[in-house]
Amino acid sequence: MPAVTIRNLSDETHRALRVRATHHGRSTEAEIRAILEAAVRPSQRVKLGTLLVDIGRQADLSESDVESLQQREKVPAEPMTFE
Numbered sequence: 361m362p363a364v365t366i367r368n369l370s371d372e373t374h375r376a377l378r379v380r381a382t383h384h385g386r387s388t389e390a391e392i393r394a395i396l397e398a399a400v401r402p403s404q405r406v407k408l409g410t411l412l413v414d415i416g417r418q419a420d421l422s423e424s425d426v427e428s429l430q431q432r433e434k435v436p437a438e439p440m441t442f443e
Contacts, residue, residue, distance in 0.1 A: 366392075 374388075381391035416426070 377391060378388050381388045384391060384394070386394070
């Protein structure tokens with residue numbers, strides 16, 4: 361697992377991290393991991409599948425439209441020829 365070293369962290373910031381970690385009942389290192397995880401992988405991010413479903417709803421796709429799209433995925437595409 362990768363490791364990260366943070367240099368030149370002010371004493372005030374380090375102290376605030378320790379207090380925050382204590383408040384959440386975890387080590388300073390675990391608190392930093394939680395902060396970084398929340399920053400780069402927010403829970404409210406939009407996932408591609410959800411976005412596509414929303415687009416389909418806005419386009420008023422019917423059940424037959426959805427079935428056509430699903431059927432299309434099962435049929436292999438014909439390879440292109442350049443001759």
